[in-house]
Amino acid sequence: MDLFDQQIIPVPLSAEAGTAEISFWPNWLSDAEADALLQTAIDKTPWRQDSIKIMGKTIPLPRLQNWFGDPETSYTYSNIRLQAVSFPDWMDRLRLSVEQHTEKPFNRALVNYYRHGRDSVDWHADDEPELGPAPVIASLSLGAERVFQLRHNQSKERLSIALPHGSLLLMGPGIQAHWQHRIAKVTALQEPRVNFTFRYMESN
Secondary structure, three states, rough: OOOOOOOEEEEEEEEEOOOEEEEOOOOOHHHHHHHHHHHHHHHOOOOOOOOEOOOOOEEOOOOOOEEEEHHHHHHEOOOOEEEEEOOOHHHHHHHHHHOOOOOOOOEEEEEEEEEOOOOOOOEEEOHHHHOOOOEEEEEEEEEEEEEEEEEOOOOEEEEEEEEOOOEEEEOOHHHHHHHHEEOOOOOOOOOOOOEEEEEEEEEE
């Protein structure tokens, strides 16, 4: 890891709330570390295919996922309830490494598997009540480079950050309340991507 390869991206919130920060480490993992972790994640994560209702129709989410943490807890978004799975040792070591590097506590992780460019996640914010009033989110990207897009709730200002293989991004307090984000489809892309989003929850 190159601990000095950090970018600070100021993110405006509102006139009252001021500015937040995104911290970004494009090369947080070496290529060899990222390659090995990508294969481990694809092979060893117990992926689940969830569905969502849109306009009365039930359709599969365009990605695979699972939720990790205290197995007696759960996480609900978009009417999808995810019962937590205990962190496997390899993922818990990764969680602790992200904690140490960012100096932020994390005890939960949502892991997404984008099998190809047709897999995506639409505009949303990680603002569920159980994440607290000002959640801090750490996002580790492995595999195909995808563009992380952010859109301000009021001004509709947009930011775009390319997330290369092995990169780590930290969204600071306030961003989830004022911005949404997405990973858009890239139709011709065939390579997979795995994304870990580490969060902190008191309990649920």
